[in-house]
Amino acid sequence: MEKNKLALDIKKIEENFPNNPLEFFKGKKLCLFKACLEKYFPGVRFGIENLLEALGLEVVICENQSCCSGPFFQRNLITRAQFSAINERNLNEIDEIADILLVSCNGCYNSLLRGRDFLKIPEVKDKTEEILKDLDNHMEENKYTEQFKNFDNIDLKIVHDLDFIYLIRNEVAKNLKFDLKGLDVAVHYGCHYLNLDRDKDMETYLKNKTKLEELVALFNGKLVDYSEKELCCGWGASQLVIHPLEALKITYRKLKSAENVKASFILMPCPTCLYTLSKPEFRMKIEELFNDKLEVATIHLNELIAILRGCEAEQCVSLRRQSTRINLIYNIITNNE
Amino acid sequence: MHESSDENWNYNFLKRLVDDVDENRNLLQCIDCGRCVGECPATKISKFNIRKIIRQILRGDKTVLKESDIWYCFLCERCKRVCPRTGINIPILILNLRNESFKKGYGPRYDDLTKYFEMAERFLTSGFVVNNPLDGILPEKRVKELDRICNFARIKYIFDAKYHHPIKLREIFEHKKKKNKEYRDKNGEK
Numbered sequence A: 001m002e003k004n005k006l007a008l009d010i011k012k013i014e015e016n017f018p019n020n021p022l023e024f025f026k027g028k029k030l031c032l033f034k035a036c037l038e039k040y041f042p043g044v045r046f047g048i049e050n051l052l053e054a055l056g057l058e059v060v061i062c063e064n065q066s067c068c069s070g071p072f073f074q075r076n077l078i079t080r081a082q083f084s085a086i087n088e089r090n091l092n093e094i095d096e097i098a099d100i101l102l103v104s105c106n107g108c109y110n111s112l113l114r115g116r117d118f119l120k121i122p123e124v125k126d127k128t129e130e131i132l133k134d135l136d137n138h139m140e141e142n143k144y145t146e147q148f149k150n151f152d153n154i155d156l157k158i159v160h161d162l163d164f165i166y167l168i169r170n171e172v173a174k175n176l177k178f179d180l181k182g183l184d185v186a187v188h189y190g191c192h193y194l195n196l197d198r199d200k201d202m203e204t205y206l207k208n209k210t211k212l213e214e215l216v217a218l219f220n221g222k223l224v225d226y227s228e229k230e231l232c233c234g235w236g237a238s239q240l241v242i243h244p245l246e247a248l249k250i251t252y253r254k255l256k257s258a259e260n261v262k263a264s265f266i267l268m269p270c271p272t273c274l275y276t277l278s279k280p281e282f283r284m285k286i287e288e289l290f291n292d293k294l295e296v297a298t299i300h301l302n303e304l305i306a307i308l309r310g311c312e313a314e315q316c317v318s319l320r321r322q323s324t325r326i327n328l329i330y331n332i333i334t335n336n337e
Numbered sequence B: 001m002h003e004s005s006d007e008n009w010n011y012n013f014l015k016r017l018v019d020d021v022d023e024n025r026n027l028l029q030c031i032d033c034g035r036c037v038g039e040c041p042a043t044k045i046s047k048f049n050i051r052k053i054i055r056q057i058l059r060g061d062k063t064v065l066k067e068s069d070i071w072y073c074f075l076c077e078r079c080k081r082v083c084p085r086t087g088i089n090i091p092i093l094i095l096n097l098r099n100e101s102f103k104k105g106y107g108p109r110y111d112d113l114t115k116y117f118e119m120a121e122r123f124l125t126s127g128f129v130v131n132n133p134l135d136g137i138l139p140e141k142r143v144k145e146l147d148r149i150c151n152f153a154r155i156k157y158i159f160d161a162k163y164h165h166p167i168k169l170r171e172i173f174e175h176k177k178k179k180n181k182e183y184r185d186k187n188g189e190k
């Protein structure tokens, strides 16, 4: 698959700014994509926003951005062209106010790139154009039709929070108050980061799937390996809604495997995986079904960074919500000073 | 595909499924190695077997559209990652199969569809799939744009599936719109 022009070329930034890649972002407007599931974990947003501001970067939020619509595409409720049209609408709105788009959710990230990939298919591209034309006619504007003519050349570039944090890891590390000493960390990438095939046949910055492990080491934590590291969280594009009893077997298998190696917590870069692996109702159901009470804690990378940076207790409250034993982890980390 | 001889292959069904999807141009080059099955979460919890499904497609066996198996795929893309071939994209193939199944009126089960009702309704009235999203809902004009883009899409027919009654549906929409307007007035949308 050819390279997606929308993806920020991190390799190039590393080459051009070998000493401090952060320099590339100075003076640029960084927009944070509003992932629906951040609602349940406001610390995911807070963690990255607060970090960027502390590093002197300009953060913007796009009022006109909608849900990426991935959930509806995955459920066959909208067509590929409709999915791409929703994507182009979002990208254009964001392009108007920002240079770089940071994404905290694997699902949204994959949708944004996939919507663009679909436009390589002439039939989908034509239909998308038709939809945007109809939209302009209906709204009595000429906005999206005009922008679509040049869609492949918009300046906006997107980057996953994990890739971004990894890129500027040394600057992040300088800003930490605490570390992960004494903690055994298991990592989970999530399918829509781990299994991306955009990097399958070529060398891109996406190829390296050891970024979480390297960050754990950088933050002084001990990495623990577990047999189901690459297994899906169980969400499975709503399998947990359609076939809950079966899908929970996957969630159970994953959590149990991390608990077996006595992981202090599972670190991940996606709020959808976090929702699946943490939701108290799911944990209760697992206990009921498998007669096993699982207590392994779970946390998003952005939340962890906020804790490590020593963010105010009240701001950290949201970080602790909905996550089993996260209070304990929080206390261990903040007593590590 | 060792269980099929050239005689019982039938490309018409395959053609319909992959015709406009460049990512599946090489489905015929599947070497039946089974790596996709070995790492598939759906296979761990159900009768779902993607190799069997590919064989059915290559034989033109449309009963696959009626079977519940195709609704078990997690769309996790693991198979795509481990497949030694390029040009085989199973999750997209599964979505196309489900589309065909929808068109024929087979699946998913009615109950399954209604589970999407609330998220579809939230998307078309507020722009997000969750209630009270972190940054508030989308401005009204933008919601209208989404609604227009989704014209004639299946997302709009779930409403009927849930309530069986178009008038009731309109009432729900109106009620939701009123609530969103109150929210916007309160939160000072420009």
Ligand code: SF4
Binding pocket: B036, B039, B040, B041, B042, B043, B050, B072, B073, B074, B075, B076, B077, B078, B079, B080, B090, B091
């Ligand atoms: S995408 Fe579907 S077929 Fe492929 S590994 Fe995941 S569940 Fe199995």
Ligand code: SF4
Binding pocket: B029, B030, B031, B032, B033, B034, B035, B036, B037, B051, B079, B082, B083, B084, B085, B088
């Ligand atoms: S991994 Fe690829 S080549 Fe092997 S059986 Fe699956 S689809 Fe065929």
